[in-house]
Amino acid sequence: MDSLLARISRGQLWPSPGGIHPALNKSQSNSLPIRIPPLPPRLVLPVKQHIGAQGHLLVNVHEQVLKGQALTKPHANWSVPVHAPTSGRIVDITPMPSAHPSALPELSIIIEPDGEDRWCELVPHPNYRELTAERLIDILHFAGISGMGGAGFPTYIKASTKQQIEVLIINGAECEPYISADDVLMQAHSDEIVRGIEVLRHLLQPKITLIAIEDDKPKAIAAMEQACASIDDMQVRAIPTKYPSGGEKQLIQILTSKEVPAGGIPADIGVLVQNIGTMYAVQQAVELGKPLIERVVTVTGDTLAEQRNVWALLGTEVKHLLAQQDFNPEPMQRVIMGGPMMGFTLPTVRIPVVKTTNCILAPSEAEMPFPGEERACIRCSACADACPASLLPQQLQWFAKTKEYKKLEEHKLFDCIECGACAYVCPSEIPLVQYYRVAKAEIREQQIEQIKSDRAKERFEARKERLEREQEERRNRHKRPSRSKEQDAQSKEKVAEALARVKSKQADKGADKDKVAAAIARAKAKKAGEQLEPDNSEVAQERAARKEQARLYKEQKQQADTAEPVAKDDKKAAVAAAIARAKAKKTAQAEETEAPAQDDKKAAVAAAIARAKAKKAAQAEDADAPAQDDKKAAVAAAIARAKAKKAAQAAEADKAQTQTSGNTDTPATEQSEEDKKKAAVAAAIARAKAKKAAQAEATVKPSSESSTEPCEENNTGTDTQSSETQSPEDKKKAAVAAAIARAKAKKEAKAAQSDEAQDDASENSKTPEAEQSPEDKKKAAVAAAIARAKAKKAARDAENKPEQEDPS
Known part of the structure; x- marks a missing residue:
C-alpha cells in the first residue's frame, strides 16, 4: 500500500465536507492586466496592519521620508514594521478609522507625497542561499511581510518554525467570488512567485511543495506549471471549484486528507500554508531588498465603469481607487472591503488599503440585493449541510443570542472560519456570521478580563506573601533568643528567692498583718455564710473558730x-x-x-x-x-x-x-x-x-x-x-511623795480600766454573750x-x- 506522501505526489485529492457554489463574477476583472494608478493626494498608514503587537514610531510630524523607509520598529513578538509607500512629508500622526467592521480609530501616520517617488537605499540579496537562516528570517521580518490572504499572520513566524514541515502548500485557490487578484498576479508574475517559493523552501526544507489553484483559472494554472516545470518536488494542483475550498484547513484536507486539530495549527501535522501574494512579496524583499509597500487589489462592481486589478500603495484611501475606476454610486450605495462572502461593508470610503486588503467591491442593488428581514428558523438543516467545519450553525446561533458562552465553546464556535456559507443558504435570511462574530468578540473580552483578573490576583497574593514574609522577618529580628533550660531554672530560683524574701518581710511586720488577715478571714467567712445556703454544722464550726480566735487574741493582749x-x-x-x-x-x-x-x-x-x-x-x-x-x-x-x-x-x-x-x-x-x-x-x-x-x-x-x-x-x-x-520637813516631803504616788496610781488604774474596757468590747464584738457556748x-x-x-x-x-x- 502506497504511503500518504506517495499518493499526494501522484496528485490524489480528497473531498472536503460542506461548501457551496455561488456565482463567481471573476471574468469582469481578470481579463485585463494590472494597472498602476496615479499617486493619491495623501496616504494613511495604520501602524498595525497584521496580527500581533504594533511597532514603535521612528518618525515625527513634518519629517521628510523616502520610499521604502521604515516608519516603525518592531519591539515584541508577532510585530512587523510598516514602510513609506512613497517619498513625501509626514503631516500628522493621529488615530484614524481602521479597516475593520467596527472602523475603530487606530494610530496612523499621514504622509503627503511629494510626487518624486524617491527610494531609500535598498540592500538586495540575489545570492540568498549563502545567507544563514537567521539572516533570511530577519530580512523577511524587517521587510514587514505578513500574510496577504486575509488573516495577516507575520510571515517570519511561520518561516522560523522549529517543527518538521513535510508539505508546503501555496494557496492560489482564491475561492471568494469577484476576487481575481491572485489570478492575475500568477498570470503576470509567475516566475517571481516561484522564486519566492524557493526562498521559503530553502528555510523549511519540505519534502514536497504543492501550488493549489481552482480549476476555474486555466491561465494561472498554465503559467505556474511553466514556471515550476524544472523544479523537483514542486507541483501544481488544480482543485475543484467550490467555496470555501481556499480556506486553510479545507485546502489541507483536500490535498493531504489531514485534519488540523481543534485549537491547533497546520504545523502540528507537518503542513505549512502560504498565500500567492505573500510569495511575491518574499521574492521582492530578498532578491531586490524592497519592503512590502504595495499589493494587487481587485476593484470591481457594477457601479464602476471599469473593473480591474490595480497596484495599490498601502495607505491609499478607497475613495481614490474608486475614483480612478469612474465610480458612479447609487442612492443606497454599499462599498465592501473583501468579497461578498467574507468581506464587510465600509462605514466610509476614507478607509485606507492595508496589507490584507485584496478586493474593493462596489455592487449595484440589482447585482447584490439588500438582505431581507430576519425571520424565524425553519430548521431545514441547510446551514449544517453547507458548513465546511461540520458545525451546527443553528445551535450556535441560539447560544449566541442567549449569551451562553460556555456552551458556545463546547460546540466549537472558534472552529468557525466565518466563511458565510451558512448565511448564504439560509432561507430565513438569518445573519448567522454576525452572531458568531459578536459572540467571539465578547468571549475574547471575557478571556482578556479573566487573564487580567488572574494576573492581578497573582500580584496581590505575591504582594501579600511578601508583606507577611517581611513582617515575620521583622518579628524575628526583634525577638529575643530562646533561653536554655539552665537559664530558665536559674530565673525560677531567683524568683522563688525573691518571693521568700517578700514573705519573710511580710511576716516580720507584726501583729497588724495578723489582725488584717483575721478581719479578711472573718469577712470571707461572713460572705461565704451569706452566699451559701444555711447549714447548722458549718455555722457552728465557723462560730467556734471565731470564738477560739477571739480568745487567743485576748490572751495575747493580756500577756502583752x-x-x-x-x-x-x-x-x-x-x-x-x-x-x-x-x-x-x-x-x-x-x-x-x-x-x-x-x-x-x-x-x-x-x-x-x-x-x-x-x-x-x-x-x-x-x-x-x-x-x-x-x-x-x-x-x-x-x-x-x-x-x-x-x-x-x-x-x-x-x-x-x-x-x-x-x-x-x-x-x-x-x-x-x-x-x-x-x-x-x-x-x-x-x-x-x-x-x-x-x-x-x-x-x-x-x-x-x-x-x-x-x-x-x-x-x-x-x-x-x-x-x-x-x-515637819519630813512630813512635807512625805506629803509630796504621797501626792506623786496617788497621781501615778490613779493613772495606772485608769489605764488598766481602759484596757479592760477595750478587751470587753473586742470580746463582745467577736463573741457576743448570746453566741457564747457553755464550753x-x-x-x-x-x-x-x-x-x-x-x-x-x-x-x-x-x-x-x-x-x-x-x-x-
Missing part, C-alpha cells in the same frame, strides 16, 4: 499588757535600787556617826511614802472599780501580783549584789561598821518596798476576801504612828479562778520574803 508593766517596773526597780545604794553610800560617808539614826529615819520616811502610795492606789481603785466586776478585779490582781513579784525579785537582786560586793571588797573578818550600816540601810529600803507592794496587792483583792479591811486598818494605824514621829463560759470561769489563785499566792510570797530577810 502584763509583760510590758513588769518589764517597766523591773527597770524602774533596778534604777531605784541603784539610786538608793548611791544615796546610802553617800550618806554613810558624810555622816558616819549619825548613820544609824538617819538611816532609821530615812527608812521610816520611805516606808511612810510607800504606805501612802499604796493607800491612795487602793482608794482610787475602790472608787473606780466596782466589787461586782469579777473580770476587772482579776485583771487588777494580776497586775498587782506582777508588781509584787517584781519588787521581790528586785529586793533579792539588791541583797545578792550587796553580799557579793561585800565579799569582794572586804572579807567577812575585815568588814567595818560603815559597811554593815550600808547593808542595813539597803535591807531596810528593800523590806519597805516589799511591804509596800504587799499592801498594794492586799488593797486590790476581791471584796469577797475578809482580810482586806483589817489590813487597811492596821496600815492606817501604822501610818498614823509613823506620821506622829516625823519632823466557752466554762473556760472563762476556770481562767478567772486560776488568776485569783495566782494573785493570792503572790501576795503570800511577798509577805513572807521580808520577814525571812529581816535579821531582827
Whole structure:
C-alpha cells in the first residue's frame, strides 16, 4: 500500500465536507492586466496592519521620508514594521478609522507625497542561499511581510518554525467570488512567485511543495506549471471549484486528507500554508531588498465603469481607487472591503488599503440585493449541510443570542472560519456570521478580563506573601533568643528567692498583718455564710473558730499588757535600787556617826511614802472599780501580783549584789561598821518596798476576801504612828511623795480600766454573750479562778520574803 506522501505526489485529492457554489463574477476583472494608478493626494498608514503587537514610531510630524523607509520598529513578538509607500512629508500622526467592521480609530501616520517617488537605499540579496537562516528570517521580518490572504499572520513566524514541515502548500485557490487578484498576479508574475517559493523552501526544507489553484483559472494554472516545470518536488494542483475550498484547513484536507486539530495549527501535522501574494512579496524583499509597500487589489462592481486589478500603495484611501475606476454610486450605495462572502461593508470610503486588503467591491442593488428581514428558523438543516467545519450553525446561533458562552465553546464556535456559507443558504435570511462574530468578540473580552483578573490576583497574593514574609522577618529580628533550660531554672530560683524574701518581710511586720488577715478571714467567712445556703454544722464550726480566735487574741493582749508593766517596773526597780545604794553610800560617808539614826529615819520616811502610795492606789481603785466586776478585779490582781513579784525579785537582786560586793571588797573578818550600816540601810529600803507592794496587792483583792479591811486598818494605824514621829520637813516631803504616788496610781488604774474596757468590747464584738457556748463560759470561769489563785499566792510570797530577810 502506497504511503500518504506517495499518493499526494501522484496528485490524489480528497473531498472536503460542506461548501457551496455561488456565482463567481471573476471574468469582469481578470481579463485585463494590472494597472498602476496615479499617486493619491495623501496616504494613511495604520501602524498595525497584521496580527500581533504594533511597532514603535521612528518618525515625527513634518519629517521628510523616502520610499521604502521604515516608519516603525518592531519591539515584541508577532510585530512587523510598516514602510513609506512613497517619498513625501509626514503631516500628522493621529488615530484614524481602521479597516475593520467596527472602523475603530487606530494610530496612523499621514504622509503627503511629494510626487518624486524617491527610494531609500535598498540592500538586495540575489545570492540568498549563502545567507544563514537567521539572516533570511530577519530580512523577511524587517521587510514587514505578513500574510496577504486575509488573516495577516507575520510571515517570519511561520518561516522560523522549529517543527518538521513535510508539505508546503501555496494557496492560489482564491475561492471568494469577484476576487481575481491572485489570478492575475500568477498570470503576470509567475516566475517571481516561484522564486519566492524557493526562498521559503530553502528555510523549511519540505519534502514536497504543492501550488493549489481552482480549476476555474486555466491561465494561472498554465503559467505556474511553466514556471515550476524544472523544479523537483514542486507541483501544481488544480482543485475543484467550490467555496470555501481556499480556506486553510479545507485546502489541507483536500490535498493531504489531514485534519488540523481543534485549537491547533497546520504545523502540528507537518503542513505549512502560504498565500500567492505573500510569495511575491518574499521574492521582492530578498532578491531586490524592497519592503512590502504595495499589493494587487481587485476593484470591481457594477457601479464602476471599469473593473480591474490595480497596484495599490498601502495607505491609499478607497475613495481614490474608486475614483480612478469612474465610480458612479447609487442612492443606497454599499462599498465592501473583501468579497461578498467574507468581506464587510465600509462605514466610509476614507478607509485606507492595508496589507490584507485584496478586493474593493462596489455592487449595484440589482447585482447584490439588500438582505431581507430576519425571520424565524425553519430548521431545514441547510446551514449544517453547507458548513465546511461540520458545525451546527443553528445551535450556535441560539447560544449566541442567549449569551451562553460556555456552551458556545463546547460546540466549537472558534472552529468557525466565518466563511458565510451558512448565511448564504439560509432561507430565513438569518445573519448567522454576525452572531458568531459578536459572540467571539465578547468571549475574547471575557478571556482578556479573566487573564487580567488572574494576573492581578497573582500580584496581590505575591504582594501579600511578601508583606507577611517581611513582617515575620521583622518579628524575628526583634525577638529575643530562646533561653536554655539552665537559664530558665536559674530565673525560677531567683524568683522563688525573691518571693521568700517578700514573705519573710511580710511576716516580720507584726501583729497588724495578723489582725488584717483575721478581719479578711472573718469577712470571707461572713460572705461565704451569706452566699451559701444555711447549714447548722458549718455555722457552728465557723462560730467556734471565731470564738477560739477571739480568745487567743485576748490572751495575747493580756500577756502583752502584763509583760510590758513588769518589764517597766523591773527597770524602774533596778534604777531605784541603784539610786538608793548611791544615796546610802553617800550618806554613810558624810555622816558616819549619825548613820544609824538617819538611816532609821530615812527608812521610816520611805516606808511612810510607800504606805501612802499604796493607800491612795487602793482608794482610787475602790472608787473606780466596782466589787461586782469579777473580770476587772482579776485583771487588777494580776497586775498587782506582777508588781509584787517584781519588787521581790528586785529586793533579792539588791541583797545578792550587796553580799557579793561585800565579799569582794572586804572579807567577812575585815568588814567595818560603815559597811554593815550600808547593808542595813539597803535591807531596810528593800523590806519597805516589799511591804509596800504587799499592801498594794492586799488593797486590790476581791471584796469577797475578809482580810482586806483589817489590813487597811492596821496600815492606817501604822501610818498614823509613823506620821506622829516625823519632823515637819519630813512630813512635807512625805506629803509630796504621797501626792506623786496617788497621781501615778490613779493613772495606772485608769489605764488598766481602759484596757479592760477595750478587751470587753473586742470580746463582745467577736463573741457576743448570746453566741457564747457553755464550753466557752466554762473556760472563762476556770481562767478567772486560776488568776485569783495566782494573785493570792503572790501576795503570800511577798509577805513572807521580808520577814525571812529581816535579821531582827
